[in-house]
Amino acid sequence: NAGVTQTPKFRVLKTGQSMTLLCAQDMNHEYMYWYRQDPGMGLRLIHYSVGEGTTAKGEVPDGYNVSRLKKQNFLLGLESAAPSQTSVYFCASSPLPPGGAGTDTQYFGPGTRLTVL
């Protein structure tokens, strides 16, 4: 059981370049999330998915797109990278929505460290 994996672990982009971050989970979880973490600001939700084929916007969706074509994969795309998108990106998954009775935690991947020059 690998849990949640993220590819790549590190990446350096030039302004205007595009890239896709891949998140994969082998726990058959319905819910998947993309966060970014910046110093002094905590984790902020970019986009999330409540099941295969669904996506929704989080707190900071601008400049990012996502797709959930397969249940186990959640892709985060940057079409035209900007220096403001330099951050650590975490993917997470959970079997149930976070909160309420009978909830479960989110399981986080190891993170992708992205630098945009």
Added chain:
Amino acid sequence: GQNIDQPTEMTATEGAIVQINCTYQTSGFNGLFWYQQHAGEAPTFLSYNVLDGLEEKGRFSSFLSRSKGYSYLLLKELQMKDSASYLCAVSMFSGGYNKLIFGAGTRLAVHP
């Protein structure tokens, strides 16, 4: 809107007890999580409170008061490996789904 506040940094001595506070103002409150995050690593789950009161898990306990918008994480018998950031995260119901809103985290340094 939503606002979650926790101290930026704390220090404590090995073997001691430390309490990390978290206050929040959110609509659609649906539970509060605490996560631990070591430098350069992913957050890992510590505790969850949805009802008022204290939840105890070994050396870690978490308390919630929904009427006061307040929670704390209590760490007993501190060990050097407890040096990490502790993230308070509030579940809020919005747009038809529950979502987690994270505080900025409290960086705890445990010294001998």
